[in-house]
Amino acid sequence: MNGKRGVVLYGPPASGKDTVTAALAELSPRYTQFARLKVGTGKSTGYRMGTAEQLHELEAAGAVVYANSRYGNTYAIDKPGLDDAFEAGFPVVHLGQVDGIRSLVDGYPADWTVVLLWCPREVTEQRSEDRGDGDTSARLAAWEATREDLDAHPGMSWDLTVDTVAASPQEAARLIDQLLAQRTGAATA
Numbered sequence: 678m679n680g681k682r683g684v685v686l687y688g689p690p691a692s693g694k695d696t697v698t699a700a701l702a703e704l705s706p707r708y709t710q711f712a713r714l715k716v717g718t719g720k721s722t723g724y725r726m727g728t729a730e731q732l733h734e735l736e737a738a739g740a741v742v743y744a745n746s747r748y749g750n751t752y753a754i755d756k757p758g759l760d761d762a763f764e765a766g767f768p769v770v771h772l773g774q775v776d777g778i779r780s781l782v783d784g785y786p787a788d789w790t791v792v793l794l795w796c797p798r799e800v801t802e803q804r805s806e807d808r809g810d811g812d813t814s815a816r817l818a819a820w821e822a823t824r825e826d827l828d829a830h831p832g833m834s835w836d837l838t839v840d841t842v843a844a845s846p847q848e849a850a851r852l853i854d855q856l857l858a859q860r861t862g863a864a865t866a
Contacts, residue, residue: 681787682787682790683789684768685769685778685781686769688793688841689795689801689823689824690801691800692794692795693839697853698769700846701853703847703850709762709768711754711769711770712725714727714731715752715753716728716729716752717749719748719749732751735757740757742784743781748812748819754781759785763787773826774826776826790856790857791837798817802817836856837853
């Protein structure tokens with residue numbers, strides 16, 4: 678394609694997106710989590726906090742690849758942010774919507790490796806409670822929405838599917854890294 682390689686991790690809340698991304702970063706510092714622009718409140722770690730005005734300016738410039746609202750916030754994947762992320766290495770983009778994956782793959786040219794991370798609803802609930810989320814019920818609603826999203830897009834193809842109950846984060850990261858190496862014919866580290 679254009680030499681740019683990135684990873685999309687799709688899955689419900691608490692399926693392991695953050696944990697697998699951390700394991701990827703342990704394999705190689707070239708893997709970095711893409712910090713989406715977040716307009717709203719709450720958790721700021723892993724995001725670039727922004728204002729509604731900033732988001733509107735990006736939208737007006739045609740620089741928003743995908744935006745969605747969840748948990749009372751708006752999250753955006755923007756072209757300038759992706760440009761910066763690719764300068765640093767292999768961005769790992771977390772998504773919970775198939776439409777987001779399609780918008781990203783179609784709207785930002787790169788060799789995207791798309792990975793489905795999955796865990797059962799009760800595992801999402803337990804992991805959410807274990808990590809102290811104050812909004813576990815919203816996470817479970819998002820799990821349901823993710824299941825419905827998958828059911829609504831039966832033709833969606835995945836480069837890799839990982840059951841995060843059966844595979845450790847390190848094993849998932851190793852599989853993703855191997856897949857990237859196979860697809861590009863070169864080592865990622």
